[in-house]
Every structure is written in C-alpha cells, then in structure tokens.
Amino acid sequence: MSSSRKKVIAGNWKMNLTLDNALSFIYEVNENLPSNDRVETIIFPQSPILSELVNNQGKDLKIGAQNMHYLESGAYTGEISPAILKDLKVSYVLIGHSERRQYYNETNESVNLKIKAAIKYDLIPVFCVGELLESREKGSTNIVLANQIYKGLKDISAEDALKIIVAYEPVWAIGTGKTATSTEANDTIKSIRNMISKLYGKDVSSKVRILYGGSVNANNVVELLSQSDIDGALVGGASLKSASFIKLVEAAL
Numbered sequence: 001m002s003s004s005r006k007k008v009i010a011g012n013w014k015m016n017l018t019l020d021n022a023l024s025f026i027y028e029v030n031e032n033l034p035s036n037d038r039v040e041t042i043i044f045p046q047s048p049i050l051s052e053l054v055n056n057q058g059k060d061l062k063i064g065a066q067n068m069h070y071l072e073s074g075a076y077t078g079e080i081s082p083a084i085l086k087d088l089k090v091s092y093v094l095i096g097h098s099e100r101r102q103y104y105n106e107t108n109e110s111v112n113l114k115i116k117a118a119i120k121y122d123l124i125p126v127f128c129v130g131e132l133l134e135s136r137e138k139g140s141t142n143i144v145l146a147n148q149i150y151k152g153l154k155d156i157s158a159e160d161a162l163k164i165i166v167a168y169e170p171v172w173a174i175g176t177g178k179t180a181t182s183t184e185a186n187d188t189i190k191s192i193r194n195m196i197s198k199l200y201g202k203d204v205s206s207k208v209r210i211l212y213g214g215s216v217n218a219n220n221v222v223e224l225l226s227q228s229d230i231d232g233a234l235v236g237g238a239s240l241k242s243a244s245f246i247k248l249v250e251a252a253l
C-alpha cells in the first residue's frame, strides 16, 4: 500500500544555520544526492534566507517555510504572508509545529486557517500533529490527535486534503533522543490515517502522506521507513549537516 505514496525526507532547521552554512549545505546535497523521482526532499530554513535558497535549490531539493500567517496582508508586525512565500517560489510550509503550538499560541483553529491559506496560495502544507508525554502516559494520545486532525482539517475538501502532507511528531520525542519505536509510530500513524478516512473515505486516506518526526537519524530511519504507513521523516537535529541529510535520503531510496 505504501509503495504508491512517494516518500518524503524533510529537514526542519528551526532557528539554526547562517546563510553561508545553508548555501554550503544545499551545494553539497545537490552535488552528492543521486537524482531520482522516488523521494521528495525538502528543507525548511529560517525565513530571511528562503529567497536565496530557492534561487540555489537545484533540481531535487525543495524549500519550505517554517511558518506563515493565514492572512494575505495587514498590521501584523513580524509575520509572514502566504502571498510573499508564493512570490518567492517557496513550495511548502510547516503548519502547527509543536514548538509553534507551545511557544507562539498556535491553536487548532489558527492551524486550520493556515492550512486553508496555504492551499489557496499553492503552498503544500506540512500539517504537524503530536501529543505531549503527559497525554501519552494517560493513554489519551488518540484523543489529542483526533482533536488536532478534525479541527485542523475542518471544512477542507477531499480534493484539498490530498494536497496536504501530515507529520506526526510526538512532542516527547522531539530533540530528546527518544524515538517512538517503529511499531508505536506506525500504529499511531495508522490511527491518524483512520481519522482521515472517517473524514474523506479510504481512497483519500490511502493517498495522503504521513511522516514521522522526533529524533530521527541515519541509524533509525531505515527501520521507521520500512513500516507500512510511515511515508517519510521530518527531521530536526540530524538534518543540519549535509552528510547526515544525504544519508537519510539514501536510506529512503
């Protein structure tokens, strides 16, 4: 079943790497990555360098933003408009990353508005969901995820849902060195797929790509990606060095 869904390796750089570091990274990746159409490779740098990286992205690497506002313009100092991301030829945007939910008051409602705005501006939303350790320990992971999925996808058509990539990132596994076991991650992603199926039917849910994120590295990526429902990885720390990022892509190939 997973074979019809193209794999994704995405690097979320968060607030890391200067322009020089970033340009060296994409140069090295483009030099060393075997050209292929089986794995979609994306990096999410800091916003001020998006344009420079888009202009140097090469053939196989795509560039995404880490956040944006849902409105096109207005008095929102410091915010980023979807229209400017489109202008800059950015292809993807992370929406609802747990760090945005935790530190910048991102809610399921704002996530929903942002997903709709991304689609309107032809940006591919990478819609992030995930539970806190406390919820996992209480056994309420699926309740938290259902709330995030159903509210995040509210009033989004099946046709548009097919444009979305979902990223499941358990918050307790981010930057901690703790990964969900591959079976745990796969089972949770299957539950997310069932939620999507309840909204849109099996045909849609079997096509939507769902990534795993949380302490993914070159050592655990093969095992994670060999699972039936995991379609790729959203990687933080291990995506910051080109050699490590290339290893992740090679593993996905």
Ligand code: 13P
Pocket (backbone or CB within 6 Å): 012, 097, 169, 173, 174, 175, 176, 177, 213, 214, 215, 216, 234, 235, 236, 237, 238
């Ligand atoms: P780490 O891979 O550093 O755990 O970060 C995961 C993440 O938050 C990617 O969005």
